Amino acid sequence: MQYRIEQDSLGEVKVPANRLYAAQTARSLHNFQIGTEIMPLGVMKALVLLKLSAAKVNEERHFIPAEIGKAIQIAGKLILHNFAEFKAEFPLHVWQTGSGTQSNMNANEVLANLATVILTAQNDAKAKGENLNTEQLEAAVLSIVGTDQVTETLNRASLRVHPNDHVNCSQSSNDTFPTAMHILAYIKVLELEQGLDRLIKAFDPLILENMETFKSARTHLQDAVPMSFAQELSGWQHLVIEGRTILAQNAEQLLNVALGGTACGTGLNTPDNFSEAVLDEVNQTLSVAHADLTKIASFAFRKNVNLFAALSGKSAVAACHGALAVLAGNLFKMANDIRYLASGPRLGYGEITIPANEPGSSIMPGKVNPTQAEALTMVAIQVMANNQAITFANSQGQFQLNVFMPLIVHNFEKSASLLLEAVDSFKEHLLEGIKANKAKMLANFQNSLMNVTALSPKLGYKQAAKLANEANDEGLTLWEVVDKHKLLSRAEFDALLDPKKLSYPHGEKI
Secondary structure (H helix, E strand, C coil): CCEEEEEECCEEEEEECCCCCCHHHHHHHHHCCCCCCECCHHHHHHHHHHHHHHHHHHHHCCCCCHHHHHHHHHHHHHHHHCHHHHHHHCCCECCCCCCCHHHHHHHHHHHHHHHHHHHHHHHHHHHCCCCCCHHHHHHHHHCCCCCCHHHHHHHCCCCCCCHHHHHCCCCCHHHHHHHHHHHHHHHHHHHHHHHHHHHHHHHHHHHHHCCCCEEEEEECCEEEEEEEHHHHHHHHHHHHHHHHHHHHHHHHHHHEECCCCCCCCCCCCCCCCHHHHHHHHHHHHHHHHCCCHHHCCCCCCEECCCHHHHHHCCHHHHHHHHHHHHHHHHHHHHHHHHHHHCCCCCCCCCCEECCCCCCCCCCCCCCCCCHHHHHHHHHHHHHHHHHHHHHHHHCCEECCEECCHHHHHHHHHHHHHHHHHHHHHHHHHCHHHCEECHHHHHHHHHHCHHHHHHCHHHHCHHHHHHHHHHHHHHCCCHHHHHHHCCCCCHHHHHHHCCHHHHHCECECCC
16 A cells, blocks of 8 residues: 655654545544544534535635635535545544544544545646536546545645645634534434325324224233224324424424534634534535435534533433434334233234244244344344433533543444434334234124223222122133122123213214
């Protein structure tokens, strides 16, 4: 591998000749060879978006030369529109400095060197009497990216864009990194909400199909009064709805960001209304790039009313992840219920059947397991564990800065991504294939002693309790013990224990 020499304030560093990143990225790769977790690429995309937007504002305010400002903007758009071509430029590990400074500098360096390549390509064309259009410039630059021509181009550049002076102008890692965290988290939440909407909608045909599928409820894991399977399904559906609602409410706080606080919250080295102008650009770009997500909620990032709190605390992210944990708990309950109700096929509850997606055992032929439910519940537990890490990390904002931000955003991104993928998988491979075992449900209903609850208003609580205990002790059905004491005629008994009236005592509604 060929190398070039890059410099930072500590001296010279060897950098691979085909890479756009520079000294501080190379130092981080050397100093933090910890784990396999890479900084979420969504964070790097958000940083690039912030910096190309900042370059526009800085250029307009004459904080950086117009030529350089425009080149940084072109570079940023080129990266965002062709991100697969640039993934290798963002290799840093999660386990680095707690402020995310090295990832901020990673973005600065890549943008600075790519902007330099762009300026050089434009100058080369001008020297030939040519004027490259946007497509030609993009093609020329992309042909260089990832090759040793990067170093050759940088070495002969007549104008170098600086990662700190130009790309990072009016910014600090301390305000850009947490802002990028919020952008990533908000996008991930909106994507998850779309997945939850798909899951919620998948319940509708099952509910309609089972309005008159009657069964016995269970409370304290014991037999309880009758209900319809549609009602049970609606309970699961509404737990998802509640989780989504809580998540959406908490996501609103992510729109308040730290940009403009620079190093400690004072906004040193920023022009007036810098963050407002940059965030306007960011919101416009995100609204176009994620037009599908604007159907869920708008992109309206704004400067936090207190930048000192925004830099030192991460309560918005922690609270929103807390909502993910609540959602995970609701999904766990739903999946676990389904897992139990599908147990069997002969020795368990057996009230529903679920799709047989794969053989369930390497030794027991014909066995089918509730694997999708198991996967979803494992994801839920992982999210709850991530929440513990984020909650503790949020408490570690010493003085003017929280230095646990990479851990926080890594866990947030992982939780939201896992939940989205698990929810979609559960919907497609399990929920849509659930079938009620109506015969088993009806048999359980008819055998339940808790139907005596419907007799209590006529016979009295004390008499009804005696009947239930006697039936249980002597192995009789409820009708058999009622008939034994000649308390009701069969017609009266059947009328009182009409499953539809018991399940819908106030009319057929969910």
